[in-house]
Amino acid sequence: MKKLTLLIALCLISFKYLMAQEDSLVFKNKNIIVGEIKSMDKGILKIETDYSDSDFTIEWEEIIEVYSKQNYLISLQSGKRLNGKINSSSPGKVLINSVEQGDLEVNVDEIVYFTTYEDDFWSRLSASVDINYSFTKANNLKQSGITSTLGYVASKWSANAGYNLIRSSQDGVEPTRREDGNFSFKKFLPKDFYVPVNYSFLSNTEQLLDIRSNFTGGIGKYILHTNNAYFGLEGGASYVKERYSSDAPTQNSWEAYLGSELNLYDIGDLNLYSRVVIYPGITEKGRFRSDFNFNAKYDLPLDFYIKAGFTLNYDNQAVEGASSTDYVLQTGFGWEL
Known part of the structure; x- marks a missing residue:
């Protein structure tokens, strides 16, 4: 009787584990591998x-079938953005059960991004x-810096x-300071088009800028969007307000803008x-x-990384x-959420 009770208990525990x-x-x-699939981004x-x-990180190209009952925010190479569940219909094929567009079957490599889509803010x-600091005894040279990012993704x-x-x-030289920040918003459209709205500011002693505020808006499109890379182009209009630390008057002007963005991450x-x-x-002609x-950026264990940047x-x-020219070369060590 004890053996039967123990066997039933083990079965219940196993069943509970499998259901979880x-x-x-x-x-x-x-x-x-069995667990809780959280996300796939940049081929990982x-x-x-x-x-x-800690979470396992797996190359997406090594996976041939995926099964999940969770709800995901999904992006395809075609630019489509869906909200639904993903389950393999056959090896190399995935059936997306979208709340808005019904069932859609795609190849595994057509999915370039997905993440669990929950109602809570943190998900x-x-x-x-990342922060950096350096000190050189000669001339009492000191340099410090901070780089930070924050992002939020909705459907x-x-x-x-x-x-x-x-x-x-440093001794005998006027202190230098460079400060910049930005906020960008993107509204996603069909066919990988998007509407970008951006605000940025720059304060720079090298160019005598007390502050340069820049507002831009336009239209953009991802020309390339895969599990290995993305490349996008955008363009539109820009309004600039500049205040200088010299006696030069404040300037307000309109500009056109054209931008390109490239990200390589399967390395x-x-x-x-x-x-x-x-x-x-x-x-201003x-x-x-x-x-x-x-x-x-090079990823380290436990979500730490080392980074080098040039602006x-x-x-x-x-x-x-x-x-007329200002440039910065910066290195740092950081952690990401």
Whole structure:
């Protein structure tokens, strides 16, 4: 009787475990892993299991079947964005049960992004922060900086913000400071088109900028959107307000803008990102500005990373006494949510 009771208890425990672990993956080599599938982004899938202290990260291209009862926010190579469940209909094929558009069968490699879509705020939030500091005894040189990002993704839109600060001082030289921040909003449209609205500011002692506020709006499209990379183009109009630390008067002007963005992320733990934006003057004829950003990030265990970034700002009609070009090379160590 005791043996029968023990057997029933073990069966109940096993059944409860299996019911809790509702998601499963089948690999090309026929191995199977069971757990809770959280997300897939940039070719990497995250799954949580009861027998691991941290989430497993798996290359999406190694998976041939996926089964889940959870609800996901899903993006396809075609630019479609769906909200629904994902389950394999056959090896290499996935059936998406969308609340809005019904059933849709796609190839596994057509899915470029998905994440659990829940009503709570934290499941849609991402954040990162890294800091750096250096000190050189010669001339008492000190430099410090901080880089931070914050993002939020909903079914039809996304919002991102960032803030960067660099301070430098040494004996016999005026202190330098460079501070910039941005907020961007994207409304996703069919066929991988989107409407971008951005605000950014820059304060820079090298270019005698007390503050430059820049508002932009336009239309964009992802030309390439896969599990290995994405490349997007956008363009529109820009309104700029500039206040200088010199005696130069405050300027208000209109510009056109054209930007491109490239992200390469199927390089092991390395992620490369670049963005170029040019601003031909409209109200100030002959003026031309450009911003260039390049970042390289290498992922470490426990969500830590090391990062190097290069930023270049150019203005062919900089205020008198200021440099037309300013650039920053920054390295750091950080952690991301």
